[in-house]
Amino acid sequence: MKIDIQKLVRKNILNLKPYSSARDEFEGENGIFLDANENPFGELNRYPDPYQRKIKQKLSAINQISADNIFLGNGSDEVIDLAFRIFCEPRKDKVLTFSPTYGMYDVSANINNVELINLDLNEDFQIDLETLKPYLKDENLKIIFICSPNNPTGNSIKNIEYILENFNGIIFIDEAYIDFSPKESFRNQIKNYENLIVSQTFSKAWGMASVRVGIAYASEEIIKFYNKTKPPYNISQLNQNAVLETLNDENIKLVQENIKLILNEKKLLIESLLQLKLVKKIFPTDANFILIEVENADWIYQKLVDENVIVRNRNSVIKNCLRITVGSPEENLKLIETLQNLN
Numbered sequence: 001m002k003i004d005i006q007k008l009v010r011k012n013i014l015n016l017k018p019y020s021s022a023r024d025e026f027e028g029e030n031g032i033f034l035d036a037n038e039n040p041f042g043e044l045n046r047y048p049d050p051y052q053r054k055i056k057q058k059l060s061a062i063n064q065i066s067a068d069n070i071f072l073g074n075g076s077d078e079v080i081d082l083a084f085r086i087f088c089e090p091r092k093d094k095v096l097t098f099s100p101t102y103g104m105y106d107v108s109a110n111i112n113n114v115e116l117i118n119l120d121l122n123e124d125f126q127i128d129l130e131t132l133k134p135y136l137k138d139e140n141l142k143i144i145f146i147c148s149p150n151n152p153t154g155n156s157i158k159n160i161e162y163i164l165e166n167f168n169g170i171i172f173i174d175e176a177y178i179d180f181s182p183k184e185s186f187r188n189q190i191k192n193y194e195n196l197i198v199s200q201t202f203s204k205a206w207g208m209a210s211v212r213v214g215i216a217y218a219s220e221e222i223i224k225f226y227n228k229t230k231p232p233y234n235i236s237q238l239n240q241n242a243v244l245e246t247l248n249d250e251n252i253k254l255v256q257e258n259i260k261l262i263l264n265e266k267k268l269l270i271e272s273l274l275q276l277k278l279v280k281k282i283f284p285t286d287a288n289f290i291l292i293e294v295e296n297a298d299w300i301y302q303k304l305v306d307e308n309v310i311v312r313n314r315n316s317v318i319k320n321c322l323r324i325t326v327g328s329p330e331e332n333l334k335l336i337e338t339l340q341n342l343n
């Protein structure tokens, strides 16, 4: 089924005449640049490439995806926010999420004054398709957000194919943790579904959270609307440089080794947590964190803080649950020792 992306886009964005920067109008690298009111002196005096072409070329080669199917945002948070701005008419359109999940979908919905329908995941933290089905026909439902592996539960979400086959709005799959997962990315499915956005990030497996660069893979049509709507220079030259330096063979190997190390630490951490009486349950995880159920999460959280070990208390979202990021071997040891003393 052919989906008309333009029909999903807000009228004002469809009609928007985007800001045309000096760097849009003249693309060459050599010349005497007197077009952008920049300072001729200094090292960081020039505006950066608004479309981050060098990074996209590298990502394109690494992932065998055309650069025209890639958008880069100031963190995934910008990728999420732009989806609202492009597709959701405030006070009219809606989005849908499955909770518990990442908090930014809700915050972005509120900022953009867009109604958020929140369906609970089932006991196994999976989507209940029967509950979802009636919503798929709602014409004002513009985006379904699916976080997989899901934060804060850690599991991969099943039945995404069903939603891709049966929903004509935008399906936004947040794969922030995909590089830790044995499951395949949906990135390669953008060929088959022009209404699919797959977001990834340099913040987690790539170890560059401070750099603030998120990625969206989507049909050329969607990417065009992203480029049209984004702030002109949304990724600074410093941040582009940091990413470019990471995208070489040697560094990629290092990143992959670190992922292996983190996954091995995760295994060890789970084994140690299983030995502890105060741990009631360890939920299955495909990410670099572990959700555990304990007897009294607030109390354990505070005891850990007292020992300078900070985990995420998710008690308000999932009763008596803590989310623990897998740290370095030393950090994990300190966590386990602290918990053993509380046991």
Ligand SMILES: *Cc1c(COP(=O)(O)O)cnc(C)c1O
Binding pocket: 074, 075, 076, 077, 078, 102, 147, 151, 174, 176, 200, 201, 202, 203, 204, 209, 212, 213, 214
């Ligand atoms: C950490 C995380 C991100 C990353 O956000 P950035 O803005 O790219 O740092 C995105 N989605 C989820 C679910 C996350 O947990």
